[in-house]
Amino acid sequence: MEIVGIDVGFGFTKAYNGKNSVIFKSLIGDATDIQFRSLLGDDSSTSNLHITLEDKSYFLGSYAELQSNIREFTLDQEKLLEDFVKILAIAAAGICTDTSAPINVVSGLPVGYLKRDTKKFKEMIRGVHEITFHNKDGKDVTKRVHIDKIHVIPQPIGSIFNLIFDDQGKIKDRGLATQKLGVVDIGFRTTDFSIFDHLQYIERGSSTMDTGISKCFSVIANKLRQESSITIELYRMFKFIDSGIIKIRGKEYNISNLKKRVYTHAASAIASDLNRLWENDWDIDSIILSGGGSVELSEYLSPNIDGNVIPIGKNIDARFNNVHGYCKFGRYKWGYAKYISDTREKQNNEEPSVMEKNEETKVPDDEEAKAEKSGKGLSWLRRQS
DSSP states (O other), X not given: OEEEEEEEOSSEEEEEOSSOEEEEESOEEEOOOOSOOOSOSOOSTTTTOEEEETTEEEEEHHHHHHHOSSEEOOOOHHHIIIIIHHHHHHHHHHHHOOOOSOEEEEEEEOGGGHHHHHHHHHHHXXXXXXXXXXXXXXXXXXXXXXXXXXXXXXXXXXXXXXXHBOTTSXXXXXXXXXXXXXXXXXXXXXXXXXXXXXXXEEEEEEEEESOOHHHHHHHHHHHHHHHHSOOOOGGGSHHHHTTTEEEETTEEEXXXXXXXXXXXXXXXXXXXXXHHHTTTOTTOOEXXXXXXXXXXXXXXXXXXXXXXXXXXXXXXXXGGHHHHHHHHHHHHHHHHHHHHHHHHHHHHHSOOOHHHHHHHHOOSOHHHHHHHHTTOSSHHHHTOO
């Protein structure tokens, strides 16, 4: 059974199956007839992302940004779920996997929407989907994406799982597994706060705030509109932010100082929310910064956080932290389930020995066993599907 982590965010859609990863902007456009195709330029799997799903054709990601006459992008949770999730998730899964056999998916939702939207999310992507990828060489590839089981968890917990589990879904960092951890997951539209104590999710210290990086982009775009009379779509801001320079109708605008002021203000707001929410959780051992927005804001945010902040690795794309964690947790969850299933099947065929009985109740890691005995641990999360 192949396991895929999928993260459909407001800014980017990501997927990972333990070997292959994919990322593209959460942007959908109409499929237009391209009369001339250059052999030059980007040749990645998402640079010319043209699909047909349920008899409708779409350009996705940067291809939609470049070529589509009508481009759809949203910062609304309900619209994302209704109009974007199915198209983006199935496309990401189709790129990431090559199997037509059933796959299991782990995904996440912002803490504030988890209870409300989990059922709907599962309904949107579960089942058998036929998707055609139209390659620029004219050769179409049709794939059968069969999503069987889906497990949805609070989004930021994926970052903790990414640190705790190895690629096989086994606990590799026993120190972190027995700590009380806080996660600040800064996405495009929202920032999620979550606490995980000895492998147990703490509801009290978890919340979703509307303080994502898109607010920073919006302030910068509004300032540029005042000076240039041009409205810049937020999804087009990414490529200008790093350089700090944007050209509008041939005129160059330096946004470096404005960006610094806006980021400083956003980081201060996030730190204030965090310190207020976690006021009584003064015993948090470490705080993890995650999400694409954390890369932009970390240098402004870290000094304002009361606690031990785990620095973001320079060679790590923080946008993948959650989705890598989803895949690893999927291997933990369904690997364990397969082990129990195999054991019970064996018991049905023959009388188990004392050793086999002991093996059935054994959990994969000593530290997890200790946590389970204390009433904590991951069994509460593993059972949900």
